[in-house]
Amino acid sequence: MENLETIMTMAKGLIIEYGINLIEAVIALVVGLWVVNMLVKQVGKVMVKREVDPSLIPFLKSVLNISLKAALVISIAGMVGIEMTSFVAILGAAGLAVGLALQGTLQNFAGGVMILLFKPFKVGDVIEAAGYVGGVKEIQIFNTILSTPDNKVIIIPNGNLANSSMVNFSTMETRRVDFSFGIDYGDDFEQAKSAIMELVNADSRILKDPEPFARVGELGDSSVNITVRLWVNSADYWDVHFDMIEKVKSTFDAKGISFPYPQMDVHQDK
Numbered sequence: 001m002e003n004l005e006t007i008m009t010m011a012k013g014l015i016i017e018y019g020i021n022l023i024e025a026v027i028a029l030v031v032g033l034w035v036v037n038m039l040v041k042q043v044g045k046v047m048v049k050r051e052v053d054p055s056l057i058p059f060l061k062s063v064l065n066i067s068l069k070a071a072l073v074i075s076i077a078g079m080v081g082i083e084m085t086s087f088v089a090i091l092g093a094a095g096l097a098v099g100l101a102l103q104g105t106l107q108n109f110a111g112g113v114m115i116l117l118f119k120p121f122k123v124g125d126v127i128e129a130a131g132y133v134g135g136v137k138e139i140q141i142f143n144t145i146l147s148t149p150d151n152k153v154i155i156i157p158n159g160n161l162a163n164s165s166m167v168n169f170s171t172m173e174t175r176r177v178d179f180s181f182g183i184d185y186g187d188d189f190e191q192a193k194s195a196i197m198e199l200v201n202a203d204s205r206i207l208k209d210p211e212p213f214a215r216v217g218e219l220g221d222s223s224v225n226i227t228v229r230l231w232v233n234s235a236d237y238w239d240v241h242f243d244m245i246e247k248v249k250s251t252f253d254a255k256g257i258s259f260p261y262p263q264m265d266v267h268q269d270k
Contacts, residue, residue, distance in 0.1 A: 025076050032072040040065045054123040059116055062141035108142040111162030115139060120161075125170035130156050133169075174207065175237050177230045181248055182223030184260040189216055189224050192257050196228055199247050205240055207231040223260045 040061050047057050116139065121127050125136050127146070132154045134146030144161055146154040169175070183192050193214050200212045210231050217227030232240045252259065 029072070029076050032076070033069070036065065036068045036072060039068065058138050058140050059112060066141075105142060107159035108157045111158030111160070112139065112141055112144075114162045115144070115158060120166060121168050121170070125168055127169065128167040130154075130160055130164070132156070170234065173234060174231050175234050177232055177237060177241050177244070179228040179230075179244060179248075180217065181226045181228065181252075182220060182259060183226065183252070184258045185222075185224055187224075187257050189226065191255065192226055192252070195251050195255055195257070196226065196248060199244065199251060200228075200230060203240065203243070205232055205236045207233070 134148040213229040218225040
């Protein structure tokens with residue numbers, strides 16, 4: 001009986017001593033998480049007001065959020081009574097194991113840092129990467145989010161973007177629009193060129209410098225192909241592309257200039 005009473009007394013003492021610490025730790029954890037979330041939101045608002053690069057804001061918020069929560073967990077562990085030296089040693093060992101298991105994730109984090117440092121693209125740019133073309137919506141800590149022209153959301157790991165080829169369509173202010181219009185061998189190619197240049201000169205979106213180019217580029221199997229190269233502002237690229245094709249078709253039809261069909265002459269011996 002004495003042993004049982006001693007055990008009960010010790011148990012009550014432990015419950016009182018560590019139970020109070022545990023309750024305090026839980027309260028501190030809940031309050032701490034709320035404070036961290038509020039702080040991250042406020043920092044995000046401040047960065048927006050200070051006109052920080054939109055590409056950096058989600059990344060910096062993610063890093064701040066993870067760092068503050070890690071510091072909170074370490075503080076809570078100290079409140080419970082865990083020795084910090086031992087706790088840090090355990091965290092280091094666990095971190096090494098997790099790091100080995102998550103090499104790809106760490107590569108994506110490093111890729112995100114490289115993207116933000118060297119800025120091969122930014123939020124709002126249109127890029128082609130990993131077989132997709134889309135506008136950059138967000139650069140996160142591990143991934144980059146693209147929005148495609150048909151409104152799909154593409155998530156690409158930053159490691160892939162940092163270590164592979166990527167085309168940025170938004171870096172330069174101007175772009176060249178290339179066309180190849182085929183006409184029949186019996187048509188007057190000078191007339192066709194003149195008709196194309198009339199359309200070019202009438203379109204104010206087409207830049208005069210560099211000078212528009214229209215020449216016979218190829219004598220194909222069934223057509224004379226006229227190569228046309230025009231320079232426009234990047235924002236006008238697709239409008240000029242489609243408008244020019246439609247206008248050339250209508251103009252050629254009106255002038256009697258034909259677009260030949262592929263054909264083959266077959267000679268049979270009698």
